[in-house]
Amino acid sequence: MASFSSYIFLIMLFIISVGVSEIKSIYLPGTYQSSLLVKKHDEKTKIPFKTHYFPQILDHFTFLPKSCKVFYQKYLINDQYWNKDGGGPIFVYTGNEGNIDWFAANTGFMIDIVPNFNALLIFIEHRFYGDSMPFGNNSYKSAKTLGYLNSQQALADYAVLIRSLKQNLSSDSSPVVVFGGSYGGMLAAWFRLKYPHIAIGAVASSAPILQFEKITPWSSFYDAVSQDFKDASLNCYKVIKGSWAELDALSRHDDGLIKVSKLFRTCKALQSVFSARDWLWEAFVYTAMVNYPTEANFMMPLPAYPVKEMCKIIDGLPKGGSKLSKAFAAASLYYNYTQTEKCFNLEGGTDSHGLHGWDWQACTEMVMPMTCSNESMFPPSSFSYKEFSKDCKKQFGVKPRPHWITTEFGGYRIEQVLKRFGSNMIFSNGMQDPWSRGGVLKNISSSIVALVTQKDLTPNLLSKQKGNMARQSGNCLRCCLVIFAVVSALCVSGPAIYWKFKKLKVKAAQSCMPCKCDCSPPLSLLEVAPGLANLTITDCGKDDPDLKEEMEKQFVDLLSEELKLQEAVDKEHAHHMNITFVEARRLATEYQKEAEKCIATTETCEVGRERAVVLYAKEMKLTNLWERRARQAGWKD
Known part of the structure; x- marks a missing residue:
């Protein structure tokens, strides 16, 4: 029978399916940040939050004296709808790489569903971002301070804060569900895996937990961005593709930077052509990431379907013009949709959201290789x-650990791994979202679900929007979620209901013979691998042939899966043995050569020894001859 927490999570799914109308993707940082550094956005939330600071320890994983240093971690809380006495749930947002107020202002989905659950709402800020600086203004000073910035420490921060908060609020019975989008979505998923005793479920939106090593093709991100523009207009795609060559050609002129500055309407003369290149690059990438079907003001104020609007600008310009000027006109939509900017500041922006710590994380553990095909x-x-390692060494004095994330959290064979021990996780992705390629796109089990939309961006954590497109998308998603919730509930409660009714039916039947509990069990497949599964059935249920057959089928599936895993282990072991054997043969060959050299040297020494013996015998004869002659001449000892 499923645990109480599983029922809570299924009920949550059902209510979400009834209440959600339209949900979209949330931002995950890559190497693009400058567009966020240009303009500070409005960060007012739909409901009031109280700001608190939690005394957090610096290092959760060592017991050195300096690890006990305390810093104050910021978190936001709203108990407006919380039914504390009734055990209302606690919804926790696992903070991203930025100021937590920014994410609270742009995560309306959680705010929309809070009244339905009478839940407590908490947004926790990630260490080294926003106001949660362990070393104050010196937090980014060097690797000695930044060394405490990583995902494992952040997850431990969340776990400690949640446990302490529940204890202080006397709400130990309140179940916790973690939410997150983008990097925060990755943290939410990993938190559920690492701390299942604290959170009963996780909702991870646009969480590319498979964007590491070679799990996902390296070109997938930019291929997805390009496909979004190609779907909007093939001509638009070709114009942007050809604009880079024109920019490079223009920059080679003696007055190239002056011409580029004039074309891009910069507020100040450019110092590098790469500033213009990055400006265009970021506009197209970010627009693909926030290609929402309604107007939005997350990254920048943008119209509905901004990719399509960009392509309309390009397609509407006269044919034969410069591709670079057309690309600039399209990119201007991203930076100046409100038509308030008279010039563009391409260099020297300020970090209004505190994102610079991501450079450190990307250079240490969050190594996500990307290429352009x-x-x-x-x-x-x-x-x-x-080369990436050299750049990181030059910038921070450290080398990346490209395999650490998959070692710490997994990634390879995720379907098999999570199916064995994971539960109560929702991964949402939209195939127009470039990050979707690195996310979980298929259902893994009845309680680890992937919600995928093909035409729009992902079901996400932003607020509900109005409009016909939103309602149509919401109706479709609502139906899917209702079906999923009903099926999941039947999967969980169906067997218990079935056996309950069957037991009542057996009791009601007058002609049924009493069960003989002393009968010896028939030979079972379970004896093939004892201890692999516990299929004990009380009340003589073990003698039910139908149940026995069903249980053995389940056991066969489990045994087959175990054999497949063992086969994979054997193959890996055989591969390791082959490598060891080849290495042993190589060493044996080297030792044989050395032995042959020793034998040859020994033979040479033996010949020399024999010659020395002969010479020694001759010398002894000569010595004896001279000794006799000396004695004859009168020499005495």
Whole structure:
């Protein structure tokens, strides 16, 4: 029988399916940040939050004296709808790489559903971002301070804060569900895996937990961005693809920077052509990431379907004009949709959201390789771990650990791994979202579900929007979620209901013979691998042939899966043995060569020894001859 927490999570799914009308994607940082550094956004939330600061320890994983240093971690809380006495749930947002107020202002989905659950709402800020600086203004000073910035420490922060808060609020019975989008979605998923005793479920939106090593093709992100523009207009895609060559050609002129500055209407003369290149690059990438079907003001104020609007600008310009000027006109939509900017500041922006810590994380553990293929609308590029490591070493004095995330949280064979021990997780992705390629796109089990939309961005954590498109998308999603919730509930409660009714039916039947509990059990497949599964059935249920057959089928599936895993282990072991054997043969060959050299040297020494013996015998004869002659001449000892 399922646990109480599982029922709570299924009920939550059902209510979400009834209440949600339209949900979209949330931002995950890559290497693009400057567009966020240009303009500070309005960060007012739909409901009031109280700001608190929690005394958090610096290092959760060592017991050195300096690890006990305390810093104050910011979190926001709203108990407006919380039914504390009734055990109302606690919804926790696992903070991203930025000021938590920014995410609270742009995560309306949680605010929309809070009244339905009478839940407590908490937004926790990530260490080293916003106001949660362990070393104050010196937090980014060097690797000695930044060394405490990583995902494992952040997850431990959340766990400690949640436990302490529940204890202080006397709400130990309140179940916790974690939410997150983008990097925060990755943290939410990992938190459920690492701390299942604290959170009963996780909702992870646009969480590319598979964007590491070679799990996902390296070109997938930029291929997805390019496909979004190609779907909107093939001409638009070709214009943007050809604009980079024109920018490079223009920059080679003696007055190239002056011309580029004039074309891009910069507030100040550019110092580098790469500033213009990055400005265009970021506009197209970010627009693909926030290609919502309604107007939005998350990254920048943008119209509905901004990718399509960009392409309309390009397609509407006269043919034969410069591709670079057309690309600039399209990118201006991202930076100046409100038509309030008279010039553009491409260099020297300020970090209004506190995102600079992501550079450190990308250079240490969050190593997500990305390339641009020939099919991309961006210039072809490659990725080299060696060059990337050199850049990080130069910038921070540290080398990346590209395999650490998959070691700590997993990633390979995720379907098999999570199916074995994971539960109560929702991964939402929209295939127009470039980050979707690195997310979980298929259902793993009845309680680990992937919600995927093909035409729009993902079901996300932003607020409900109005409009016909939103209602149509919401109706479709609502129906899917209702069906999923009903099926999941039947899967959980169906067997218990079935056996309950069957037991009552057996009791009601007058002609049924009493069960003989002393009968010996028939030979079962369970004896093939004892201890692999516990299928004990009380009240003589073990003698029910139908139940026995059903249980053995389940056991066969489990045994087959175990054999497949063992086969994979054996293959890996055989591969390791082959490598060891080849290495042993190589060493044996080297030892044989050395032995042959020793034998040859020994033979040479033996010949020399024999010659020395002969010479020694001759010398002894000569010595004896001279000794006799000396004695004859009168020499005495």
